[in-house]
Amino acid sequence: MKPGILQLSPILIPAINERLEVLYNVHRLFEQADKDAFIREIGGSIRGVISGGHTGITNALMDQLPNLEVVAINGVGTDAVDLRYSRRRGIAVTATFGALTEDVADLAIGLLIATCRGVASGDRIVRAGLWPTHPHPGAIPLSRRFSGMRIGIVGMGRVGRAIATRAAAFGCPISYTDLHAMEDLPYGFVPDLRQLARDSDALVLAASADKAEGIVDAAVLDALGRHGYLVNIARGKLVNEADLIAALEAGRIAGAGLDVFVDEPNVPAQLLAMDQVVLQAHRASATIETRTAMGKMVLASLAQALSGQRPEHSLTT
Secondary structure, three states: OOOEEEEOOOOOOHHHHHHHHHHOEEEEHHHOOOHHHHHHHHHHHEEEEEEOOOOOOOHHHHHOOOOOOEEEEOOOOOOOOOHHHHHHHOOEEEOOOOOOHHHHHHHHHHHHHHHHOOHHHHHHHHHOOOOOOOOOHHHOOOOOOOOOOOEEEEOOOHHHHHHHHHHHHOOOOEEEEOOOOOOOOOOEEOOOHHHHHHOOOEEEEOOOOOOOOOOEOHHHHHHHOOOOEEEEOOOHHHEOHHHHHHHHHOOOOOEEEEOOOOEOOEOOHHHHOOOOEEEOOOOOOOOHHHHHHHHHHHHHHHHHHHOOOOOOOEOOO
């Protein structure tokens, strides 16, 4: 009999879903109308769970899965999983570390260029048919050059380093902050976040920082200044959104490129109306290549755990 797998969020790559169906008895909780009744019916048969970083899994749900051996997160965020509780139960919790790096870094640079150069607002002007009615070059405000900007990166893990490599190729001086300086990096370490913001033309958030919240507040944004830009491809909760909105409305910073938000999928209405803000729907890893690689890592984690091995990317066993 095939092992029972509970899937809490969808996987968008057909080949991965097909392989899951071949190997396992897959139960898709996200398709069920009465989720509680469904869990009561099949909970005892579940040996593995597939979830996303944002969805995670609650302790209450894990309590209803007495034979659970592995939670495979299809992402890098583990703040929605109680790792200590999982460790006590001997449940392997895995994530797809490394698979997302290149695409997340690409989007960080893309958001920064789009924001500085007014790509999204320019697109809206052209699509609305306003270019012929305002043909004078001064009708559209001049934008900001990206090449050579001073880039401050918050978090120098895999993604932060990949962002630095890309920005350096544009001639951008790089500095960073993290829990400590890293001797293998050629970039300047700035221990204080406000000072990093003060020294930067753009502040890029790349920290996993699962326990951090609201570290980019009014003081940091004021340090960034009216010519500075904020990019967040890390965690929405790292930014105090009320402070960010106030800074943007008052022109205390120049703009922002945001892929993540505090209360997804709900984006503050004020941000939607701002031309100096470029928004994405938490899609930094949303390419065929990355999602396929992530799916393969989920498959590997399930196979390793259910065969009695320690999964390569386990955080708890």
